[in-house]
Amino acid sequence: MLYFQTWKVILILAACALGVIFSAPNLFSADRLASWPDFIPKRQVSLGLDLRGGSHLLLEVDMASVERERLNGLVDEIRGALLDAKTGYTGLAVEGDHVSFSLRDAGDLNALHDAILKLDPDLQVNLTSGGVSTAKFLDAAVLARRRSAVDQSIEIVRRRIDETGTKEPTIQREGDDRILVQLPGVENPEHVKELLGRTAKMTFQLVDTDASAEDARAGRLPPGDELLPTADNRPGTPQFYVVKRRVMVSGDTLTDAQPTFQNGNEPVVSFTFDSVGARRFADATTSNVGKPFAIVLDNKVISAPVIREAILGGRGVISGNFTVQSANDLALLLRAGALPAPLVVLEERTVGPDLGADSIRAGTTACLVGVALVVVFMIVFYGLFGIFADIALFFNLCLMLASLSFLGATLTLPGIAGIALTMGMAVDANVLIYERIREELRGGRSMISSLQAGFERAFGTILDSHVTTLVAGILMFFLGSGPVKGFAVTLSIGVLTSLFSAILVTRLQIVTWLRRSKPKEIPI
Amino acid sequence: MFRPLIIIRRIPNIDFMGLHKIGFALSALLTIGSIVLFLVQGLNYGIDFSGGIIIEARTTQGPADLAAMRAKLDGLGIGQVSLQGFGSADDVLIRVPRQPGDDKAQEKAVETVKAALGDGIDYRRTEVVGPTVGHELVFKGVMATIAALFAIAVYVWFRFEWQFGVGAMLSTLHDTITTIGLFSLLQIEFNLTTLAAILTIAGYSINDTVVIYDRVRETMRKYKTLEFKQLINKSLNETLSRTILTVSTTALAVLSLFFFGGEVLKGFSIAMLWGIVIGTYSSLFIAAPLLYYVRPKGKADRKPVLAAPGAPQSPPMPAGPGSAAPPAGRSPGAP
Numbered sequence: 001m002l003y004f005q006t007w008k009v010i011l012i013l014a015a016c017a018l019g020v021i022f023s024a025p026n027l028f029s030a031d032r033l034a035s036w037p038d039f040i041p042k043r044q045v046s047l048g049l050d051l052r053g054g055s056h057l058l059l060e061v062d063m064a065s066v067e068r069e070r071l072n073g074l075v076d077e078i079r080g081a082l083l084d085a086k087t088g089y090t091g092l093a094v095e096g097d098h099v100s101f102s103l104r105d106a107g108d109l110n111a112l113h114d115a116i117l118k119l120d121p122d123l124q125v126n127l128t129s130g131g132v133s134t135a136k137f138l139d140a141a142v143l144a145r146r147r148s149a150v151d152q153s154i155e156i157v158r159r160r161i162d163e164t165g166t167k168e169p170t171i172q173r174e175g176d177d178r179i180l181v182q183l184p185g186v187e188n189p190e191h192v193k194e195l196l197g198r199t200a201k202m203t204f205q206l207v208d209t210d211a212s213a214e215d216a217r218a219g220r221l222p223p224g225d226e227l228l229p230t231a232d233n234r235p236g237t238p239q240f241y242v243v244k245r246r247v248m249v250s251g252d253t254l255t256d257a258q259p260t261f262q263n264g265n266e267p268v269v270s271f272t273f274d275s276v277g278a279r280r281f282a283d284a285t286t287s288n289v290g291k292p293f294a295i296v297l298d299n300k301v302i303s304a305p306v307i308r309e310a311i312l313g314g315r316g317v318i319s320g321n322f323t324v325q326s327a328n329d330l331a332l333l334l335r336a337g338a339l340p341a342p343l344v345v346l347e348e349r350t351v352g353p354d355l356g357a358d359s360i361r362a363g364t365t366a367c368l369v370g371v372a373l374v375v376v377f378m379i380v381f382y383g384l385f386g387i388f389a390d391i392a393l394f395f396n397l398c399l400m401l402a403s404l405s406f407l408g409a410t411l412t413l414p415g416i417a418g419i420a421l422t423m424g425m426a427v428d429a430n431v432l433i434y435e436r437i438r439e440e441l442r443g444g445r446s447m448i449s450s451l452q453a454g455f456e457r458a459f460g461t462i463l464d465s466h467v468t469t470l471v472a473g474i475l476m477f478f479l480g481s482g483p484v485k486g487f488a489v490t491l492s493i494g495v496l497t498s499l500f501s502a503i504l505v506t507r508l509q510i511v512t513w514l515r516r517s518k519p520k521e522i523p524i
Numbered sequence: 525m526f527r528p529l530i531i532i533r534r535i536p537n538i539d540f541m542g543l544h545k546i547g548f549a550l551s552a553l554l555t556i557g558s559i560v561l562f563l564v565q566g567l568n569y570g571i572d573f574s575g576g577i578i579i580e581a582r583t584t585q586g587p588a589d590l591a592a593m594r595a596k597l598d599g600l601g602i603g604q605v606s607l608q609g610f611g612s613a614d615d616v617l618i619r620v621p622r623q624p625g626d627d628k629a630q631e632k633a634v635e636t637v638k639a640a641l642g643d644g645i646d647y648r649r650t651e652v653v654g655p656t657v658g659h660e661l662v663f664k665g666v667m668a669t670i671a672a673l674f675a676i677a678v679y680v681w682f683r684f685e686w687q688f689g690v691g692a693m694l695s696t697l698h699d700t701i702t703t704i705g706l707f708s709l710l711q712i713e714f715n716l717t718t719l720a721a722i723l724t725i726a727g728y729s730i731n732d733t734v735v736i737y738d739r740v741r742e743t744m745r746k747y748k749t750l751e752f753k754q755l756i757n758k759s760l761n762e763t764l765s766r767t768i769l770t771v772s773t774t775a776l777a778v779l780s781l782f783f784f785g786g787e788v789l790k791g792f793s794i795a796m797l798w799g800i801v802i803g804t805y806s807s808l809f810i811a812a813p814l815l816y817y818v819r820p821k822g823k824a825d826r827k828p829v830l831a832a833p834g835a836p837q838s839p840p841m842p843a844g845p846g847s848a849a850p851p852a853g854r855s856p857g858a859p
């Protein structure tokens with residue numbers, strides 16, 4: 001017990017040395033570190049947004065609206081299928097998560113069933129001749145769609161944010177349908193929010209010149225058309241357009257979009273199609289020369305120019321009352337692609353950089369004062385053994401910082417509180433051991449056997465008490481969120497490192513001291 | 525080397541069991557009082573839980589004039605705006621209730637506040653939290669606490685006997701409830717950070733209890749014939765020195781957080797301070813005396829207790845009934 005094999009000594013010392021080496025970079029500024037040679041570890045603890053300043057946005061992928069839209073589309077498709085089959089129906093409408101309708105005459109139900117299923121293989125169709133028939137999307141299909149929509153959204157969000165030039169953004173999935181965006185150093189997230197708040201679904205659709213917007217607004221909308229408001233609300237321009245539902249070309253075939261100027265100083269966005277888009281665009285423009293087509297973004301008409309000649313090169317220009325900023329934004333959105341569903345901001349937290357700096361200062365001060373107090377306390381109450389405990393505490397602190405740096409864990413203000421608290425609790429293991437030694441001495445045991453018994457008997461207690469704290473820490477990590485998680489990380493790491501330092505590092509020191517100075521009695 | 529300061533030179537002989545009924549009564553009172561406070565007065569939920577807007581501002585020219593700022597923010601049509609000093613004289617915390625409507629409405633309210641306050645103010649922090657997130661956080665928080673209590677009880681049950689598990693869970697529950705009571709009484713903001721504090725208190729309290737239970741178990745094995753009340757007293761007295769020292773070091777760390785850690789950690793530090801006090805109290809006056817009522821058997825020939833992976837297992841003891849067993853040693857399995 002009071003003897004260490006050489007390899008164990010080496011391991012313990014190596015662990016301590018690694019702790020010091022890997023925690024050291026945290027003492028220096030990033031600039032200083034950059035000038036060091038590469039073989040020196042440079043990884044620092046990454047600071048949470050509450051410490052470094054920045055914006056945190058929690059977004060939700062609004063699938064409900066997409067599903068609603070999809071059901072509305074299904075209503076149109078079923079109407080078409082019923083018309084094709086010449087089957088009479090009443091009450092065709094969306095109801096909750098399905099489309100319901102009543103068939104007027106019982107024709108060939110099987111054929112009709114197949115016809116509807118042909119619209120979308122993911123449908124679950126239930127037809128009855130007398131009562132209410134329903135059609136809904138399979139749950140598994142809805143779920144798969146939702147999952148892929150969130151994945152796709154994350155990708156698009158990442159692209160859009162990268163385009164804004166934000167440094168080191170974090171974009172990750174949170175729960176089922178949420179996206180957590182962290183933007184260090186961003187003090188005003190309004191612009192980012194604006195960019196993320198648009199789905200940016202662009203389509204080119206023909207304007208139906210035979211229908212008037214007034215008629216359509218009064219409810220006389222020709223079949224196959226839709227009424228769209230205009231994005232350009234300057235006086236003198238039409239407020240609504242009646243456009244064909246059929247999409248000539250959609251924005252997902254764009255390969256590039258850039259802001260530029262037209263006629264000297266009018267900001268516009270130029271775009272380039274891929275080969276598929278270029279062909280479609282060429283076909284559509286060739287057969288519709290002289291007619292206006294609408295450039296539609298998120299169900300609003302940006303502009304509706306007249307096709308003067310067939311556009312064969314796959315390139316074009318969108319004009320439409322842009323400012324330099326809005327042309328830039330539109331180009332960015334088109335480059336990054338459309339979101340599969342709108343995003344809703346659930347939570348927004350922004351911390352200024354000087355508050356972050358203040359928090360770091362306050363947290364560090366609190367930690368240092370706490371450690372200093374504990375160090376003095378241990379020396380006062382345990383003398384030389386207190387110094388041993390303090391040295392172990394120092395290595396504990398190093399190991400904690402090293403683990404945090406190494407694991408890439410994020411340190412938050414509650415995390416700093418976790419460090420301070422762990423420092424106070426870490427010496428508990430030493431206290432348990434030392435008190436036990438005192439007790440054994442009082443019980444009349446010899447010096448060596450008291451030391452031995454102290455370590456042996458205290459070990460079980462220390463293990464139990466550490467494991468219980470660790471249980472709380474791990475649960476906090478998995479069930480908690482935000483600050484709770486940050487706190488749980490440092491608490492759990494602290495428990496583990498203090499188990500090592502308080503038991504092994506302390507014991508190694510005591511064993512070495514025994515061998516070196518051969519004391520007659522223990523100063524405890 | 526100078527002699528260390530020894531606060532408890534001889535093992536004291538305090539009759540904890542004699543005081544336990546007072547302890548039980550006091551704790552019952554505290555627990556019921558906390559529940560009543562929670563039901564009547566409720567908690568001062570921060571925006572993490574209730575949703576809403578919080579803005580931390582610092583005046584750049586001289587100390588903040590709360591009255592003048594309040595006057596500017598009255599009648600903006602964004603609900604009850606509350607202002608509060610926050611740390612230094614320049615710092616103000618502005619709370620705006622959740623605005624009806626979507627994200628844009630929240631943004632507009634923030635703009636309205638900034639416009640009304642005018643120049644000379646540095647906005648240090650802005651947080652906007654929606655109500656759905658708040659409800660989820662409450663749910664998650666409560667689940668985390670319950671799960672932690674349960675997991676700890678199970679661990680103690682495996683390591684000891686079920687009676688110890690029950691005692692540990694009850695005393696930890698007591699600590700958690702009274703901490704929530706303190707939050708309700710003082711109307712300290714209850715947010716995610718303070719929730720972390722409550723979970724840590726549960727961890728600390730159980731830690732303290734486990735140390736004492738460990739000693740009780742050991743004493744039970746050593747002194748088979750000792751009367752149970754005396755046995756508990758002996759265990760508590762023997763560990764008293766450690767209890768005091770550990771409370772002190774932890775309290776030192778938390779006190780430095782309270783004084784130097786800044787405003788954001790104030791609520792957390794208060795909760796922790798209370799937790800250290802109540803956690804220690806409950807180990808001495810609730811958890812240990814509870815054993816007297818549930819009477820663990822402490823049989824030596826019980827199957828070896830389950831240990832955490834890598835932990836040494838207590839060897840079964842070769843003691844016959846009634847005989848004074850040799851000191852219960854743990855296997856020298858420490859690495």
